[in-house]
Amino acid sequence: MIKTASISELKAKLSAFLDIVRRGDEVLVTDRGRLIARLTPVRDDDFEGSRRELLLRIGQLRAPSAPLPADFFDRGQPLDPEGRSLAVLLEERGEGL
Secondary structure, three states: OEEEEEHHHHHHOHHHHHHHHHOOOEEEEEEOOEEEEEEOOOOHHHOOOHHHHHHHHOOOOOOOOOOOOOOHHHOOOOOOOOOHHHHHHHHHHHOOO
């Protein structure tokens, strides 16, 4: 069932309209009789992977080429006795990267 509500009605009875949405129905919101929004229930899969997919699409993330080895988290951290990694990191931060 789709319910329609004006902004003022939605503001006055927000909890009741959210209950309608929780039950799985939609609420259409109008402003002076013109449709401006739709409140719909959130499905578990609505957000799953969406951020990851966006980062992959814009090139900020690469998909793994292979799964991690089974002992990956048992390995120690790499050694950097001269602190080169920290120096590079601080240099990049100073450049505003």
